[in-house]
Amino acid sequence: MKYTRMPIEKESPEEFGYGNIACNLSESSVTDAVLQDLNISLQDLTLLYCEHRGDRRLREVIAAQYPGIDADDVLVTPGAAAALFMIHTSLLESGDHVIVEHPNYGTNLETPRAIGANVDLVRLTFENRFQPDISEFQRKTTRDTKLISITNPHNPTGTLKTQADLQTLIDLATAHETYLLVDETYRDITEPKHHPLAATLSDRVISVSSVSKAYGLPGIRIGWIICKNAALMETFLAAKEQIFITNSVVDESIALQYLEKKDPYLAAIRAHTAANFAILKDWMPRQSVLEWVEPQAAVVCFPRFKAELNIDTALFYRLLVEEYKTFVGPGHWFEMGDNYMRIGYSWPTTEAFREGLAAIETAAKRAMG
Numbered sequence: 001m002k003y004t005r006m007p008i009e010k011e012s013p014e015e016f017g018y019g020n021i022a023c024n025l026s027e028s029s030v031t032d033a034v035l036q037d038l039n040i041s042l043q044d045l046t047l048l049y050c051e052h053r054g055d056r057r058l059r060e061v062i063a064a065q066y067p068g069i070d071a072d073d074v075l076v077t078p079g080a081a082a083a084l085f086m087i088h089t090s091l092l093e094s095g096d097h098v099i100v101e102h103p104n105y106g107t108n109l110e111t112p113r114a115i116g117a118n119v120d121l122v123r124l125t126f127e128n129r130f131q132p133d134i135s136e137f138q139r140k141t142t143r144d145t146k147l148i149s150i151t152n153p154h155n156p157t158g159t160l161k162t163q164a165d166l167q168t169l170i171d172l173a174t175a176h177e178t179y180l181l182v183d184e185t186y187r188d189i190t191e192p193k194h195h196p197l198a199a200t201l202s203d204r205v206i207s208v209s210s211v212s213k214a215y216g217l218p219g220i221r222i223g224w225i226i227c228k229n230a231a232l233m234e235t236f237l238a239a240k241e242q243i244f245i246t247n248s249v250v251d252e253s254i255a256l257q258y259l260e261k262k263d264p265y266l267a268a269i270r271a272h273t274a275a276n277f278a279i280l281k282d283w284m285p286r287q288s289v290l291e292w293v294e295p296q297a298a299v300v301c302f303p304r305f306k307a308e309l310n311i312d313t314a315l316f317y318r319l320l321v322e323e324y325k326t327f328v329g330p331g332h333w334f335e336m337g338d339n340y341m342r343i344g345y346s347w348p349t350t351e352a353f354r355e356g357l358a359a360i361e362t363a364a365k366r367a368m369g
């Protein structure tokens with residue numbers, strides 16, 4: 001393994017200091033929850049190693065959300081990031097062929113690279129409304145392909161694959177006896193308009209998610225792998241045991257208590273997300289510097305500066321942070337040009353969100369050549 005720190009982590013708000021940011025539009029999650037608002041009881045918890053697959057009741061609660069999934073199809077992990085690491089290191093060796101869409105959440109690209117895999121990119125473009133050209137996956141996949149990897153809903157663009165495209169990718173993985181990894185970390189925020197959890201559709205699919213993005217609980221490191229292939233799950237469990245042995249029993253207990261009564265929390269989260277999204281949709285056609293592909297899910301969008309404008313992007317980001325205390329995710333966090341930026345619309349309060357949007361337009365105008 002050859003590890004390199006990613007710009008998205010080096011320059012993240014938690015590294016920069018939350019106290020230095022007034023309008024944080026860089027987050028890809030809903031607002032972080034505060035423990036005392038959640039009515040969680042931890043006093044009688046014994047601080048032991050817990051079940052290696054994750055507490056059975058927790059796995060049952062996770063599984064119950066998805067038809068055809070039971071507790072044995074669920075492996076609880078320290079966040080989706082660890083799940084992705086375990087999957088990549090289990091399935092890939094140096095030189096192995098893996099197909100990954102780009103741009104993407106950094107780890108989905110960086111861990112295969114750290115392994116030394118042959119990372120074959122399928123690029124999503126603004127012009128194609130950030131939808132993949134599925135025929136490109138078809139052309140690239142061979143019997144030697146060890147993994148096909150997508151993120152759905154997508155980060156950083158907030159787009160959703162069509163059900164037909166997802167099924168084509170599953171058929172492709174099946175025909176070539178490979179696996180389809182679907183990072184579904186944003187799924188629960190917008191579930192009602194969504195297609196089924198990908199892992200319910202085939203035992204060639206590995207679904208990954210967590211409590212970080214949809215529930216605002218990234219500070220407990222709880223995620224999960226769902227997969228109906230028992231042999232594969234046994235390998236992922238071996239990886240987990242070698243790295244972590246178990247999850248933190250404290251984290252698991254908080255996650256279980258939260259998920260058992262999540263509906264009112266989720267209703268409030270979805271209401272806040274919808275309110276901020278309405279502000280974004282209203283603002284976008286009225287401002288003069290950005291163009292966008294309207295997101296369909298998740299809590300992010302990935303607009304870019306209009307091509308005809310001559311904007312000094314380095315100056316723009318400097319002004320935005322230093323003078324307006326506003327943070328967005330610059331394109332280079334996603335190996336794209338800094339004319340793109342990720343805007344997260346659910347994390348900030350409505351007031352901070354409005355202020356941050358106004359700052360983007362003002363800073364861009366000031367950075368125009």
Ligand SMILES: Cc1ncc(COP(=O)(O)O)c(C=O)c1O
Binds near residue numbers: 081082185186213
């Ligand atoms: C698509 C995606 N997957 C996984 C993760 C990792 O999330 P966590 O480890 O907090 O569950 C992130 C975090 O940004 C993400 O955007």
